[in-house]
Amino acid sequence: MLCRRKFLSLGFGAVLASKATPAWSVSSxxxxxxxIDVVSDGHLNLPANFTFSGLPEDKVKELIQKYSLPTNGIQPDCNLTLVRQQGRAILFDVGAGPNFMESAGKVIxxxxxxxxxxxxxxxVVFxxxxxxxxxxxxDDFDDPMFPEARHHIAAAELDYWRDPNTVKSIGEARQAFAAxxxxxxGAIDELISVFKPGQEILPGIFARLTPGHTPGHTSFEIRSGNQSLMVVGDAIVNHHLAFEYPAWEANSDQDKSLGANTRLQLLGDLAANKTKIIGFHFPYPGVGYVERNGTAYRWVAA
Ligand SMILES: [Zn+2]
Known part of the structure; x- marks a missing residue:
């Protein structure tokens, strides 16, 4: 976590209260x-020009004002989903750990x-x-943090990151991600189970391939009785740009055009079906609905 002085000097004072006292988990x-609990891993600190890259300046200003975003950087929350049912405890993604960003890695x-x-x-479901x-x-000793868990990942995602050519072909900006x-x-090899798109990977948990952000990015529909909810991951990466300009090709997507197509399709489906979702990087806890708003969409927190 950033210290208060440094935080203020970076101009993030306006959001200090919400970031300094995170609600770690909700179970409502x-x-x-x-x-279902949404457990916080903390948040990221990203430069604004990364997120809004390529968007005309007047539109960036409009978004910053409308969503009260800090002007010199954005701080997306990291919302992990924990599902408990009949002796199972299923964690969707595991957060950043100690070696990525000081403001993240808090899920334990x-x-x-x-x-x-x-x-x-x-x-664990990735x-x-x-x-x-x-x-x-x-963990800090490079041992599995969740030693009793099967770790489920899409075959396409595992194959891509395991391929020794990926680190050479992915481009300089993402080389550290690949390594x-x-x-x-590699370190959790023996704990891994792979799945295919469309598969019911665990009772009531259905995989939907949502590629573009990464080659095997997957969202998950959770169904029980007549209720359902979707863990969308980073297929829809924020609650402002992705909703106001859904066709915009986002810098954070590895295949930008595929990512935009996936997002358009997904937003359309979620709005039509009034599906409750959990957005990984939406304002904590990231639970809500997608609503149509003319040719675009709006986020309705619930
Ligand atoms: Zn992310």
Whole structure:
């Protein structure tokens, strides 16, 4: 966590209160007989010009004003989903761990706040293998943080990051991501189970391939009784730009045009079906609905 003085000197004073006192976990959600908590891993600090790259300046100003975003950087929250049902504790993504950003890697504290020990986790399910979703998989001694858990990942995602050519072909900006993914996935090799798109990977948990952000990025529909909820991961990466300009090609997507197509399709489906979702980087806890707003969409927190 940034110290208060440094935080203020960076001009983030306006959001200090919400970031300094994170609510680590909420457990007010349920889907049928599944109990759902959103556990916070903290937040990221990203330069604004990365997020808004290529968007005309007047539109950036409009977004910053409308959503009260800090002008010199954005701080997306990191919302992990914990599903508990009949002896299973399923964690969707594991956060950033200690080696990515000081402001992230807090999920073990969040789990502790609701009396969940890492060894209680029976299954880890990955949306994708970026650092803020994967690097928390090892502890300080490089041993598995969740030793009792099967770690489920899409075959396409695992194959991509395991391929020794990826680190050479991915481009300089993402080389550290590739090296980190290969290292972390290699270290949990014996705990990994792969799945295919469309598969029911665990009882009531259905995988939907949502590629573009990464080649095998996956979102998950959670169904029980007549209720459902979708863990979207980074297929929709923020609550402002992705909703106001859904076709905009986002810098954070590895394949920008595929990412935009996936997002358009997903937003359309979510709005039409009034599906409740959890957005990984939306304002904590990131629970809500997608609504149509003319040719674009709006985020409705719930
Ligand atoms: Zn992310």
């Amino acid at each position: 959600l349920s889907v049928g007989d599944m109990k 504290d969040a789990l502790d706040a609701i009396d969940v020990d890492p060894s209680d986790i029976t299954d 949306t994708h293998a970026h650092p803020d979703h994967l690097w928390g998989v090892l 980190g993914a290969a290292r972390n996935l």
